[in-house]
Amino acid sequence: MINVLVLILLLSLSLLFFKGTLKKQMANVIAVFQAGLFAYIAYLYLNNGNIQESFDWISALNLSFVFNLDGISFIFSMLITGIGALVFIYARYYMKKYERTTPFYIYLTLFSGAMLGIVFSGNLIQLFVFWELTSVLSFLLITFFHEKERARKAAFQGLFITLMGGLAMLGGIILIGSVVDSYNIHDWTQNADAIKNSELYTAGLILILVGIFTKSAQFPFHFWLPGAMEAPTPVSSFLHSATMVKAGFFLLLRLHPSLGGTPEWFYILSTAGAITMFIGVYFAILRTEIKSVLAYTTINALGVLTLLMGIDTFLSVKAAILFLIIHAFYKATLFMVAGVIDKSTGTKLFANLGGLRKEMPLVFIFTLLATLSMAGLPPMLGFLGKELIYEAKINIPEASNFILIIGVASNILLVAVSVLFTYKIFIKKPAHKVEIKSKPNINGLIGPGILVILSLIFGLFPQLLGGNIINDALSNVFENYTPVKLKLWHGFNTVFFLSLFTVIAGFIVALLIIKFEKITFYWNKFNERILLFRFTDVFVKAIDSFVSISRKKDKIVQHGYHRYYLLSIFLLTSVLLWSQFFETRSWIFNIDNDKNSFYILIVIVITILASILAMFSNKRLATIAILGVSGYGIALIYLYYSAVDLAITQILVETVVVVLFVIVLQKLPRFAKLSNWKIKVRDLAIALIFGTVMGLLALKATEVNFDSSLYDFYSENSYLQGFGKNVVNVILVDFRGLDTFGEVIVLAIAALGVSVLLSKPKKKKV
Amino acid sequence: MEILLAILIGSLYTAGVYMLLRRSILKFIIGIIFISNATNLLVFMSSGLVKGNPPFTAPDGTPLEQTADPLNQALVLTAIVIGLGVVAYTLALKYKFFELTKTDDLDELKQTEEV
Incomplete structure (x- = not known):
C-alpha cells in the first residue's frame, strides 16, 4: 500500500516539470494513472485478500506505520481511485480555460493520495496525519478562485472547523489509546471490552465523534459544506462523492468494532444523523442554485449514513455501505452535470435555465437517471438502497418510530428535490431563451456517463455488488455475519408500500411547488421566521469576537509603555526572590569584623x-x-x-x-x-x-561554599599549561580563549553599530 | 565589611531600577550602568572576599595558598567589557533617536509605525 502512496507523491511532484503537450494533457495523464491504481489495488485485493504492511516509525513510542487493505478500505479505495480517474478526465474539460492549473492538479492528486492514506491506515495517529492533510489540501482546492472573497471565507470556515474537529479527535484518540496503550486499530478491536468499560470511554468517544462530525458535515457542524462549493466543480464532485466528507463515515466503520454497540454510540449518532438528514433535504428544496441544491443533498446523505451507523444493526450497516456507493455514483454524476450546464450556458441559477432537454439530450438522460437514483426509484441502484434503508429502520431493535417517520419525511422531500432538479433545468419553459455558448466535449461527458451506466447495471444486477464487495466489508465490521443477497424486487411488503407512499408524496410536493409559485415564497418567509440564527453567521460572529477579545487583551497587556513592562518584571522577580528568601530564612551571618x-x-x-x-x-x-x-x-x-x-x-x-x-x-x-x-x-x-x-x-x-575543584585546577595549571603567572589573565586568553574571542566580536559588532548610527548619511548625487 | 558591601549592592540595584523606570532615555542608560555594576559586584563577592592576595602564582610558577578565586574575576572582567559595549551602543542609539525625533521621552516610543 505504501508504494501506492509513494507513487502518488512522486507523480504530483513530477507534475511540476510537465511541459508542452504533456502539460496540456496533464489531467488525462493523471486520470490514466488513477485508473492504473484502481486496477492495481483491485488486482491486489482480489488475488490476496486482506493485506497488511507495517514499518517501524517511532519505536520508542511503540508507533509504527501500518497499512492494511481489507473489505472496508477496498470499497473506499475503489471509489477514490475510480471516481478520481473520472474526475480528472472531467477536469480536463472543466479547467481548460483557467490559469494555474498545475498547482491545482498537484493539490488534487495529493488530495486523493491523502484520502487513500486515511483508508489504508491501520494506526490512528498515522490516520490522523492523513486526516489533517485532507483538510489542508481541501482548503487549497476551495481557494482556487482566491480572488473571490466568498471563496476565501468559505475555505477558511471549512479549514477552521475541520481542523478544530481534528484536534478534538486527536484528543479522543489519545484518551482511548491510553486505555489500550496502543494506537493500532487492531489492538483497539482486540480490547474492545476494556475500552467500553473504561471511564474514559464516553469522553474519548465524544471527542472522536466531534472530529468525525466536523469532517462529515454533521449537525451542528454542517454549515461549512455548502460554502465549500465555491471550489471548482471537479473538486466538489470529488469532495462530495468519494472523499473528504466520506472520511468520517469511513472512520465510523473502522471504529465500530472497538467503540460501537453502546447506548452512547446509538443515541449520539442517531440523533445527529437524523437531524442532519432532515435539515439537509429541508434546505435543499428551496435552493435556487444548482450546486447549492447538490451540496445540501450531500448533507442529507451524510446524515443518512451516520444515522444508519447509529442504528447499529447488521441490516443498517449493510444499508449504509450500499448507500455509500449509491451516493458516490449519483452525486459525482450530478456535480459533473452541474459543471457542464454552468460551462455551456454560463449560469448556475435555476431561474435562468429551462428546456435544455432538446439542446443537450445526453446530459438530460444522465441527469434523469442520476436523479432517479437519488430519489430511490427503480431500476437504479438507489432504489435498492432506499428499500434496504427502510428495512433497516423498520427493524430497529429499540423500535423508535421517530426515526422511521423522520426518515420517510426526508425521503419524500428528497424525491421532490430530485424531480424539481430535473424539471427546472430540462423541462420547464425558460423565462428567456437559454443560450448555449459551447457544447460539452467528450471529456465532459465520459465521467457522468460511466457512473450512470454503472449505477444502472448494479441496479439491475445487484448481486455484482452484494456478492463479494459488501460482504467483505461487513465482515470487517461484524465478527459474525451472514452473507447478504441484494435483490431488486422484494415483493409486496411493508417496505414496498412505504416506498410507494414516499414516491407519490414526493411527486405531489414537487407538483405543488411547480404549480403554485407562492408556496416557495411563503415557505421562505416561514423559514426566516422559525430560524433564529444561521450557523454561518454564528461562526463569523464567534471568530470576530474572538479576534476583538484578544485585541482588547492585547491593549491591556501590550500597552506599549516600556517602563510598565520593566515594572512588572521587577515586581514579579522581587516577589519570587522574597518568597524564596522567606523559605530559607534561617541562616547565620559569619562576619569577621575588619x-x-x-x-x-x-x-x-x-x-x-x-x-x-x-x-x-x-x-x-x-x-x-x-x-x-x-x-x-x-x-x-x-x-x-x-x-x-x-x-x-x-x-x-x-x-x-x-x-x-x-x-x-x-x-x-x-x-x-x-x-x-x-x-x-x-x-x-x-x-x-x-x-x-x-x-x-x-x-x-x-x-x-563553592566546589573548589575549578579553583584548584586553574591555580595549579596556570603556569604548567598556560605559562602565565597571573591566573586571571591565563584563564581569559588561554583556557577560555575562545570565549574572549567571542567577546571581542561582540565589541566589534557594537562598534560597527555605533559607527553606522553616528555616520552622517551621504547626500545623494543629483 | 560584607554587610556594608551588601548595602552597597542593594543601593546600586535600587538606583539602577529607579533609573530604569524613568521616562527619560538618558536616565534609562545610566540605570543600565548601575545595574551592571551592581551585578558585577554581586558575582565578585559571591566567592568570598580575600584581602591583598591576588590570584597569582609564585614566581617559579607553583600555586600559592589562599589566593582570591580567579574564576569570578575572569567572569566579571568579561562582563565589565561587554557592559562597555552595551552602553556605547545604547548611547549611540539614543543620540540617533534624538536627532530624528527630538524627544527624550520613552512614552513616545510606543508605536512602531503610524496607525
Missing part, C-alpha cells in the same frame, strides 16, 4: 552615597560625575579585595563611559521633568523592594 580597613570603609560609604544621589540629581553633568564616582569607587573596592585586573579594567571602562556621556550630552537636551512625585514614590518603593532583596542575596552569597 578593624584595619578604615579607608575601604570610607570608599564604600562614598559609593553608597553616590548611588543614592544619582537618583535625585536633576543636573545632567552632576549625574555623570556621580556615575563616575561610583564607578571609580567600585574599582577601588576591587583593588582592595585582590582583583588587580578588575580594578584596571573598571577604571579604563569607567573613564571611557564618562567621556562618551560628556560627548553625547552636548547634543542632548536637559533632563525633562516627566513624572510627578506620586510616580516617583511608587518607583522608589519598587526599586527599594528589589534593591533590598538583592542586597540580602549578596550577603547570602558569601555563605555559599
Whole structure:
C-alpha cells in the first residue's frame, strides 16, 4: 500500500516539470494513472485478500506505520481511485480555460493520495496525519478562485472547523489509546471490552465523534459544506462523492468494532444523523442554485449514513455501505452535470435555465437517471438502497418510530428535490431563451456517463455488488455475519408500500411547488421566521469576537509603555526572590569584623552615597560625575579585595563611559521633568523592594561554599599549561580563549553599530 | 565589611531600577550602568572576599595558598567589557533617536509605525 502512496507523491511532484503537450494533457495523464491504481489495488485485493504492511516509525513510542487493505478500505479505495480517474478526465474539460492549473492538479492528486492514506491506515495517529492533510489540501482546492472573497471565507470556515474537529479527535484518540496503550486499530478491536468499560470511554468517544462530525458535515457542524462549493466543480464532485466528507463515515466503520454497540454510540449518532438528514433535504428544496441544491443533498446523505451507523444493526450497516456507493455514483454524476450546464450556458441559477432537454439530450438522460437514483426509484441502484434503508429502520431493535417517520419525511422531500432538479433545468419553459455558448466535449461527458451506466447495471444486477464487495466489508465490521443477497424486487411488503407512499408524496410536493409559485415564497418567509440564527453567521460572529477579545487583551497587556513592562518584571522577580528568601530564612551571618580597613570603609560609604544621589540629581553633568564616582569607587573596592585586573579594567571602562556621556550630552537636551512625585514614590518603593532583596542575596552569597575543584585546577595549571603567572589573565586568553574571542566580536559588532548610527548619511548625487 | 558591601549592592540595584523606570532615555542608560555594576559586584563577592592576595602564582610558577578565586574575576572582567559595549551602543542609539525625533521621552516610543 505504501508504494501506492509513494507513487502518488512522486507523480504530483513530477507534475511540476510537465511541459508542452504533456502539460496540456496533464489531467488525462493523471486520470490514466488513477485508473492504473484502481486496477492495481483491485488486482491486489482480489488475488490476496486482506493485506497488511507495517514499518517501524517511532519505536520508542511503540508507533509504527501500518497499512492494511481489507473489505472496508477496498470499497473506499475503489471509489477514490475510480471516481478520481473520472474526475480528472472531467477536469480536463472543466479547467481548460483557467490559469494555474498545475498547482491545482498537484493539490488534487495529493488530495486523493491523502484520502487513500486515511483508508489504508491501520494506526490512528498515522490516520490522523492523513486526516489533517485532507483538510489542508481541501482548503487549497476551495481557494482556487482566491480572488473571490466568498471563496476565501468559505475555505477558511471549512479549514477552521475541520481542523478544530481534528484536534478534538486527536484528543479522543489519545484518551482511548491510553486505555489500550496502543494506537493500532487492531489492538483497539482486540480490547474492545476494556475500552467500553473504561471511564474514559464516553469522553474519548465524544471527542472522536466531534472530529468525525466536523469532517462529515454533521449537525451542528454542517454549515461549512455548502460554502465549500465555491471550489471548482471537479473538486466538489470529488469532495462530495468519494472523499473528504466520506472520511468520517469511513472512520465510523473502522471504529465500530472497538467503540460501537453502546447506548452512547446509538443515541449520539442517531440523533445527529437524523437531524442532519432532515435539515439537509429541508434546505435543499428551496435552493435556487444548482450546486447549492447538490451540496445540501450531500448533507442529507451524510446524515443518512451516520444515522444508519447509529442504528447499529447488521441490516443498517449493510444499508449504509450500499448507500455509500449509491451516493458516490449519483452525486459525482450530478456535480459533473452541474459543471457542464454552468460551462455551456454560463449560469448556475435555476431561474435562468429551462428546456435544455432538446439542446443537450445526453446530459438530460444522465441527469434523469442520476436523479432517479437519488430519489430511490427503480431500476437504479438507489432504489435498492432506499428499500434496504427502510428495512433497516423498520427493524430497529429499540423500535423508535421517530426515526422511521423522520426518515420517510426526508425521503419524500428528497424525491421532490430530485424531480424539481430535473424539471427546472430540462423541462420547464425558460423565462428567456437559454443560450448555449459551447457544447460539452467528450471529456465532459465520459465521467457522468460511466457512473450512470454503472449505477444502472448494479441496479439491475445487484448481486455484482452484494456478492463479494459488501460482504467483505461487513465482515470487517461484524465478527459474525451472514452473507447478504441484494435483490431488486422484494415483493409486496411493508417496505414496498412505504416506498410507494414516499414516491407519490414526493411527486405531489414537487407538483405543488411547480404549480403554485407562492408556496416557495411563503415557505421562505416561514423559514426566516422559525430560524433564529444561521450557523454561518454564528461562526463569523464567534471568530470576530474572538479576534476583538484578544485585541482588547492585547491593549491591556501590550500597552506599549516600556517602563510598565520593566515594572512588572521587577515586581514579579522581587516577589519570587522574597518568597524564596522567606523559605530559607534561617541562616547565620559569619562576619569577621575588619578593624584595619578604615579607608575601604570610607570608599564604600562614598559609593553608597553616590548611588543614592544619582537618583535625585536633576543636573545632567552632576549625574555623570556621580556615575563616575561610583564607578571609580567600585574599582577601588576591587583593588582592595585582590582583583588587580578588575580594578584596571573598571577604571579604563569607567573613564571611557564618562567621556562618551560628556560627548553625547552636548547634543542632548536637559533632563525633562516627566513624572510627578506620586510616580516617583511608587518607583522608589519598587526599586527599594528589589534593591533590598538583592542586597540580602549578596550577603547570602558569601555563605555559599563553592566546589573548589575549578579553583584548584586553574591555580595549579596556570603556569604548567598556560605559562602565565597571573591566573586571571591565563584563564581569559588561554583556557577560555575562545570565549574572549567571542567577546571581542561582540565589541566589534557594537562598534560597527555605533559607527553606522553616528555616520552622517551621504547626500545623494543629483 | 560584607554587610556594608551588601548595602552597597542593594543601593546600586535600587538606583539602577529607579533609573530604569524613568521616562527619560538618558536616565534609562545610566540605570543600565548601575545595574551592571551592581551585578558585577554581586558575582565578585559571591566567592568570598580575600584581602591583598591576588590570584597569582609564585614566581617559579607553583600555586600559592589562599589566593582570591580567579574564576569570578575572569567572569566579571568579561562582563565589565561587554557592559562597555552595551552602553556605547545604547548611547549611540539614543543620540540617533534624538536627532530624528527630538524627544527624550520613552512614552513616545510606543508605536512602531503610524496607525
